[in-house]
Amino acid sequence: MTESTKPKVRAARKTGRRHPLATVALLAIGLVFTGGAYTAFSASTASADTDITSQQTIDEGKKLFTANCATCHGLEAQGTGDGPSLIGVGAAAVDFQVGTGRMPMQMHGPQAEVKPVQFTDEQIKALAGYVASLAPGPSIPSPELVDGGGNAANGAELFRINCAMCHNVAGAGGALTEGKYAPALSGVSGTHIYEAMVTGPQNMPVFNDMNISPEDKRDIITYLKYMQDNRSPGGFELGSLGPVAEGLFIWIFGLGTIVALTVWITAKSN
């Protein structure tokens, strides 16, 4: 057997002909290599860009601030009658408010609404860097605190005690007084949830690290991610809004079915 295969291999080598797919393979390897090298390079430059403590970023942020925010928050971020002082609110507050599109505000209302984000990531980082340079405040959390890899059960208990009364036990949001509301938490990034807890945007209370430790905050984010990624074991959630949505459903569809059946039963057969 081995003797018979050897001459064949030798023969293939001798012809010097490449496999028809060799060119394709070579091209693919080349492309992957250049692409990989480029991403590695650009990633390293991007991370250098987001160093929000550099003087260049702060200067850039100050320019953006003067052009976009100073009307309400004052030229030195000291606050005016139209907007609060931003001294000491920290990078986390800026990243949350601008990163979710709440700021710059479109108009005065019961509360600032989520809308399409108005700035690029670099611009948000620059603004955050500028505001953080004014006075110490909460910083943007590190990625490992918001990765959702904590203890979901502990997070659920903390969420029920500290958050569920406003945000609903499934994080579906709920009404507050005079048109204000606690927003739904599904689809909100872990970073923004963390920043909201440490900064207390608008009427939300502050949950500082002595109240809920960074580890516990990570668990809460884990719980919210779990709720988002797993289907409800009870079937249709109806928005997880509880008795209002469920009652409406059963009144319309449950009673509707009964009425339709009654009409059918009493109608004459044709």
Added chain:
Amino acid sequence: MAQDDNGGKDITAADSSGLAHAEESAGLAVIARDALTDPGLPPHHERVTDIDPKAEKRAERTVYTLFYLSIVGSIWAVAAYMLFPMESHNVGDVRLNNMFIGLGITLGLLALGIGAVHWGKALMYAHEGIDVRHPTRGTEETRARAVEIFQEANEESGFGRRTLIRNTLIGALVAFPLPAVVLFRGLAPQDQNPVELLSHTMWAKGTRLALDPSGAPIKASDVTLGSAFHVIPEGLTDLGHGDGYLEEKAKAVVLLMRLKPEDLHELPERKDWSYDGIVAYSKICTHVGCPVALYEQQTHHLLCPCHQSQFDVANHCEVIFGPAARALPQLPIAVDDEGYLIAQSDFTEPVGPSFWERH
């Protein structure tokens, strides 16, 4: 014909048209003459299944197919119980188990019901008939006979004569519900005055304020401006569920908030109940006892989610909206030598909703 009182005679459209009403002159009186006349029965229509034997066959097939489906549904429900066990600790299994058993039972019952109704509507005897209404009052003989029966029964049983038997029977019937009353009384606290229990909580002079659920004591410096801490008394976490953990927690839970001291309008007699803008209020709504914890840090309003009572934390938690009748009770707090927040005393009034002795 399963109807009575018309001697099995069908009343057809021809019959009802025969009941023409006598011509009456329309005078000034508006009494009997304007009353609605009996329109009689609508003319009888033959159904498709009465005329067309094919349709009849089809209807018959539909009905027995529905009954077969019902059998299939019921058997499927039994099979689903075995095919989708919920022995694993996965909630997804419970969902499948419930869903498939439910679908089977639904099919079993729904197909049975729809089949029966279709049978009745499409195939069963369809001629209209009238059941003549009986007079409600019985004849004199029947009524006299009924009274007679009662008298006979009284004589034969001796109910009126043997008074001891009668009275003991009444006594036994009165005594019968008593065990239920005693058993329900057993649900209430034993050897303890419920008024006393409702009037006091676990808080006492010097009890440290601790975080819910960890039980870690809270320093005044931890409570930054705009914070809301959910607080239990220190030592509560040492209680087991058998020692009244939930009962004590249900009364003692407190919400701790820090406002700017200039925003806080305190009553003169409560000036020393707060610490540097930190105030502590009972979390139990004075309306019906829901936990009030929807705190808005800018308006300083507390909202109860059950009935929308609102309390103003800046003004000693007075009611500003909703059905609650009293302000939330305030827990007087101070700071100990190590900087931890402590209670000065228990609440100075009962927490939570009104009860008999407190209005």
